[in-house]
Amino acid sequence: MKPSTHKRIKSIKSSLRNTYYKAVYPLAWVIDKVEKYKYKRLKLNATPEYVAKLLSKDIYKYICKSSYGNDVYVVIADYVNRENYIDPYRAIEYFTKFKSKARKVGRVLERRDVNEDFFKLVMEEFNKINIYTFVNIVDKHKQDKWDIKGYKYTYHFGVKENKVIE
Known part of the structure; x- marks a missing residue:
C-alpha cells in the first residue's frame, strides 16, 4: 500500500474514534449522575x-x-x-x-x-x-x-x- 493510503486509514480511524467518544460521553455522564443519585438516596435510607x-x-x-x-x-x-x-x-x-x-x-x-x-x-x-x-x-x-x-x-x-x- 502507498503511504497515502496508510494516512487515510489512520485519519478515518481517528475520526471514527472521535465521533464515538462524542456520542458516548453524554450517555456516560447521565449514567454517572443517575448512579450518584441512587447511591445518595440509598445512603439516606441506610x-x-x-x-x-x-x-x-x-x-x-x-x-x-x-x-x-x-x-x-x-x-x-x-x-x-x-x-x-x-x-x-x-x-x-x-x-x-x-x-x-x-x-x-x-x-x-x-x-x-x-x-x-x-x-x-x-x-x-x-x-x-x-x-x-x-x-x-x-x-x-x-x-x-x-x-x-x-x-x-x-x-x-x-x-x-x-x-x-x-
Missing part, C-alpha cells in the same frame, strides 16, 4: 434500624429455607476464627442472598457501624417477626480459647418447629 429490619427478614427467610437446621449461632467477640464461627460482620453476607435489598443497603453502612449493638438490633427485630422465632444469649463457646479472643457471648437464634399439641 439507618441501622432500617437495615436491621431488612436483615432480620432475610435471616428468617434463610433459616426457613435452609436444609441445615432451624437454629444458628453467632459469636460476639473481638476476634473470631473465620473458618469455624460467624462474627456479626460476616453474618450479614452469610445469611442474605447475593441480590437482596438487605445486603445492598447493609453495604452502605460502614464497617464501624456493624458491631455488637447493630447485631443486637437485628436480633431484636428477628425475635419480633412472629411467634415461631426465638433468640437466646448463651455462653456455649466460652471454653474455646484457641479460636476466639475477647469472647462476650453467643446468640443462639432460629425458628421453632411447628408441633401440634394434643
Whole structure:
C-alpha cells in the first residue's frame, strides 16, 4: 500500500474514534449522575434500624429455607476464627442472598457501624417477626480459647418447629 493510503486509514480511524467518544460521553455522564443519585438516596435510607429490619427478614427467610437446621449461632467477640464461627460482620453476607435489598443497603453502612449493638438490633427485630422465632444469649463457646479472643457471648437464634399439641 502507498503511504497515502496508510494516512487515510489512520485519519478515518481517528475520526471514527472521535465521533464515538462524542456520542458516548453524554450517555456516560447521565449514567454517572443517575448512579450518584441512587447511591445518595440509598445512603439516606441506610439507618441501622432500617437495615436491621431488612436483615432480620432475610435471616428468617434463610433459616426457613435452609436444609441445615432451624437454629444458628453467632459469636460476639473481638476476634473470631473465620473458618469455624460467624462474627456479626460476616453474618450479614452469610445469611442474605447475593441480590437482596438487605445486603445492598447493609453495604452502605460502614464497617464501624456493624458491631455488637447493630447485631443486637437485628436480633431484636428477628425475635419480633412472629411467634415461631426465638433468640437466646448463651455462653456455649466460652471454653474455646484457641479460636476466639475477647469472647462476650453467643446468640443462639432460629425458628421453632411447628408441633401440634394434643
